[in-house]
Amino acid sequence: MPAVGYARVSTDDQAGSLPAQVSRLQAAGCSHVITDIETGRSTDRDGLLELMAMVRAGQVTELLVTRVDRLGRDAAYTDALLAQCEAHSVSVRALDGGTIETATPQGFLMARLQTGLAEMESRMLSLRLRRQFSVYRAEGRHLRRRKPFGYQGGPDHRLQPHPDHWPQALRVIEELRIQGSFSGVARWMTQWCEWTPSACNLQNWFCNPVIRGHIGHHRDRNTGKGWN
Structure with a gap:
């Protein structure tokens, strides 16, 4: 495989820019492009x-990337990746920056x-x-967009009940109290509710402190995921 591209964005909200990276890499001669939607500080991205x-x-x-920070924003880890590429005779080229060796x-x-500047930018943000x-x-x-x-979002970044979804959410909570089964309620919701989550997503929603009237600024201690 002559040239492989790697494209990355940090969040689902930025996923719209991913096709632009892929198109540029393909135009530069990549026969295969691997993508990730994950923060550059993570060292266990599936695509990487x-x-x-x-x-x-x-x-x-x-290996082609649009910018070196697409490989990562952890300088030590990115340096190790570049060293591995060097050891296996793989040239690394950034479309916005030239060959990296x-x-x-x-x-x-x-x-x-370059890798140090990428990490500094991430830390400043x-x-x-x-x-x-x-x-x-x-x-x-409220902190996050989701x-x-x-x-729904209200004035001054505060949450307020959605006019259509709030009654549905109350109905779901009442059904959870009756059935006591996330999988059962998830199947039941497909018959009438606009939101049709999996049993796992329904459980995450039910355990979200925002549902109980709190503001979920911090992350779940067990999974590390944002509450919102």
Whole structure:
């Protein structure tokens, strides 16, 4: 496989920009493009793990990305990926940045600068968001765009009952009290409700503190997922 592309966006909200990355990589000569929708700080992305397995198996001769930060925003981890590519004679090229190599002292320095800048940008964004979230939390305001079923966005980032979904949500909660089964209620919802979640998603929704009137600013301690 001569050239493989890798495209990544951080969240579902950014997924609309993923096809643009894929199109650019294909136009640059990639016969196969692997994608991820995951933060660049994560080191266990499914697509990236698949890509590196192909690199180690000798199935890739050239790796293309639109920018080096698509590989990741953890400098140490991205440096290790580049070193693996170098060890398996895989050239790495960023469409917005040129060839990335670590074999020469100059190439190593440039690669380290690029990965370090990508991580710094990520850390600065995280810091700005944490500060903003602290203000929102103190004011009792909703943080994320995605609202739990039954709610809609109101003035000043506050949640309020959705005129159509709120009665449906109350009906679902009452049925859960009667049946005591997430799978049973999920099947029942397909007969009438606009929202038809799986049993697992229904359970996550039911356990969401926002449903009980709280603002879910922090993450689930068990799964690490955002409540909202």
